[in-house]
Amino acid sequence: MKKYDCIVIGSGPGGEGAAMQLSKNGKDIAVVEKYFDIGGGCTHWGTIPSKSLRHGVRTVLELRNNPLFANQIRNIDISYSRLLKSAESVINQQSSMRRSFYERNRVDVIGGYARFLDKNTIEVENSNGAREKYQSKTFVLATGSRPYHPNEVDFTNKRILDSDSILNMDYTPRSVTIYGAGVIGCEYASILKNLGIKINLINTREKLLSFLDDEIIDALSYHLRNQGVVIRHNELYEKIEVDDNGVVLWLQSGKKLKSDALLWANGRTGNSQNMGLEDIGIEVDHRGYVKVNNHYQTKEPNIYAVGDIVGFPSLASASYDQGRYAASKIxxxxxxxxxxxxxxxxxxxxxxxxxxxxxxxxxxEKVPYEVGQSLFRSLARAQITNHTVGMLKILFHRETLKILGIHCFGYQASEIIHIGQAVMSQKGKANTVKYFVDTTFNYPTMAEAYRVAALNGLNRLF
Known part of the structure; x- marks a missing residue:
């Protein structure tokens, strides 16, 4: 029986972060992966394919809206399955690159499904049914999550999809009902609507993405509706009927919605089942999420859990850092x-x-704050690229000028945020809105929005 300093179960961002940190500090490491290739859900059926699909759709949309290319592309058939194909090369590149990380750092990759026999021993069953035992001083669980499947919903029917199976859809539906208006539901509503598909977005709550700033929520709702998405709030499903002509979603309010396909995007489940966790005293909640302390330790101090298997925030970026943090504690x-x-x-x-x-x-919290805004329509770079929809909002303390929050909606928002993040992470007077006024930004850039927003906010003080 081979022994290791640490065995990481799962090769997604959380597992990779832990394995690389431990290996580079001289530990003897193995990674167990049940899928046929490296990268986890993030690479194969989550972040990478869905964002590649979004990029393909956005590219087509931009060309159709550009008078230089509109006539040439108008008659080109851009099907859903064809756009999915464009993601394959990115997936292959990502997986190959990540495999090279393990090879270069001499991390053993063990293929198969892991189950704990005791707190220091696992048994791994490979695809051929062969089993082998391994021992380790410590473990990091990074097995991720999967779409939540209620027992009464028949996901074997090809018209009922989740965020994994929609990436295998081999046709372009005319209409889709999306049940669940969280991050995944809103992202797919936007992607599919820009392909010309009619979308019903069913939200079980009062507003979209309630963890966001209210102004951003309102902007998202407006632009989804402006694109043609029909949003229904405070709705719960009653039953689902499927026939050869489509799928009908019955809502408890009495509404009936018929579409070619139903995308179930209402929650996720941690991949913790059949791993023997409960047998060794590790707590798992009703959704399969493993309970951990502030250091990502389970009730067994030598077993850590990171990434989507512990729930919030369920972000690839956070999972990677959680893995590194757990490794640092080991x-x-x-x-x-x-x-x-x-x-x-x-x-x-x-x-x-x-x-x-x-x-x-x-x-x-009764914090005296002020708001600085920059509307993208006033930025030269946004006008040049024809991405004038959006805004940057900076929230800062009226007295200390310390930055308290940054909220961005629009073109390159996920890139723009990192400028503010860098300033917010500074200590003392460096973390104030004045930084953006005293710093010279390239012109024309989207980053210039920080200077505009900062000046706007400071002008509100008296």
Whole structure:
């Protein structure tokens, strides 16, 4: 039986972050991956394929809206399956690159499904049914999550999809009903609508993405509706009927919605089943998420869990850093800080990114704040690229001028946010809105929005 210093279960961002940190510090590491290739859900059926699909759709849309190319592309058939093909090369590149990381750092990759026999021993069953045992001083669980499947919904029917199976859809539907208006639901509503597909977006709550700033929520709702998405709030499903002509979603309010396909995007489940976790005293909740402390330790101190298997924030970027943090605790590195100020990135069209407090939170906390805004339509770079929809909003303390929150909606929002993130992470007077006024930005750029927003906010002070 082979023994290791640490065995990482799962090769997605969380597993990779832990494995690389441990290996580079001289530990003998193995990674167990049940899928046939490296990269986890992020690479194969999550972030990479869906964002590649979005990029393809956005490119087609921009060409159709550009008078220089509109006539040439108008009659070209751009099908859903054809756009999905464009993602394959990116997936292959990402997976190959990540495999090289493990090879270069001498990390053993074990193919198969892992199950704990005790807190220091796992048994791995490969695709041929062969089993082998491995021992380790420590473990990092990074097995990710999958779409939540209610028992009463028949996901074997090709008309009922989730965020994984929609990436295997081999036709372009005329209409899709999306049940669930979280991040995944909103992203796919935006992607599919820009392909010319009719979209019903069913939200089980009062507003879209309620964790965002209210002004950003309103902007997202407006632009989705402006694109033609029909949004229905505060709705719960009653039943689903499927026949050869389509799928009918019955809502508890009495509404009936018929479409060619139904995308179920209402929640996720942690991949913790059949791993023997409960047998060794590790707590798992009803959605399959593993319970951990602030250092990502389970009830067994030598077993850590990171990434989507622990739930919020369920971001690839955060998962990678969680893996590195857990590894630092295994290595007893005192200087590694717990994650804070994690930006959100939501890849609707236009995209959204935010960091820090919202106006709603600051008002509830009775913090004296001010707002600085920059509308993209006033930026030269936005006018040149014809991406004038959007805004940057900076929230800062009226007295100290400390930056409290940054919220961006529009072109390159997920890139723009990092400038503000860098300033927010500074200590003392460096973390104030004045930084953006005293700094020279390239012109024309989208980054110039920070200077415009800062001046706008400071002009509100009296």
């Amino acid at each position: 290595l007893k590195m005192a200087d590694k800080r717990l994650l804070e100020n994690i930006p959100t990135g939501i890849y609707t069209s236009p995209e959204i990114s935010s960091l820090g407090k919202t106006e709603r939170e600051l008002t509830a």
